Amino acid sequence: MAQCDLCGSESQLSRSVIEGALLSVCRKCISFGNGVEIGSQPVSRRKVDLAVPEIEEEIVQDYAERIKTAREKNCLTQEFLAKSLGERESILQKIEAGHNEPTINIARKLENFLKIKLIEKIELKSEKKTLIIKDGSMTIGDLLKLAKK
Numbered sequence: 270m271a272q273c274d275l276c277g278s279e280s281q282l283s284r285s286v287i288e289g290a291l292l293s294v295c296r297k298c299i300s301f302g303n304g305v306e307i308g309s310q311p312v313s314r315r316k317v318d319l320a321v322p323e324i325e326e327e328i329v330q331d332y333a334e335r336i337k338t339a340r341e342k343n344c345l346t347q348e349f350l351a352k353s354l355g356e357r358e359s360i361l362q363k364i365e366a367g368h369n370e371p372t373i374n375i376a377r378k379l380e381n382f383l384k385i386k387l388i389e390k391i392e393l394k395s396e397k398k399t400l401i402i403k404d405g406s407m408t409i410g411d412l413l414k415l416a417k418k
């Protein structure tokens with residue numbers, strides 16, 4: 270057994286840098302040194318990263334009307350428009366009737382061709398979930414169930 274450089278007590282010693290000096294210290298005194306700080310990152314920082322908002326693209330609700338109005342304004346037939354976009358006429362008919370929502374890909378082509386706006390960017394704010402955990406009373410499975418709610 271060696272003696273602690275700080276308090277002089279005899280016990281298991283660890284090395285720690287304290288005020289710039291490398292010392293052999295006991296468990297009680299090691300908390301004065303730098304060694305304790307290493308690797309301790311604030312957990313809250315990670316939570317903030319998870320809450321970054323996501324951007325999602327969505328087709329506007331009145332897409333059918335917008336497409337039909339723009340097409341008629343330009344005196345285009347459905348057949349001509351479908352051919353110009355490289356899509357089937359039946360697909361375009363369903364879209365204009367409001368039966369089928371266009372895919373983002375088709376909506377982009379329609380936007381460019383007709384100079385209209387069909388895609389909205391929506392910011393999804395991820396919900397922050399705070400879990401209150403009682404020590405030892407919950408399993409990993411319980412936590413997963415809570416997180417999915």
Ligand SMILES: [Zn+2]
Nearest residue numbers: 273276295298
């Ligand atoms: Zn000590």
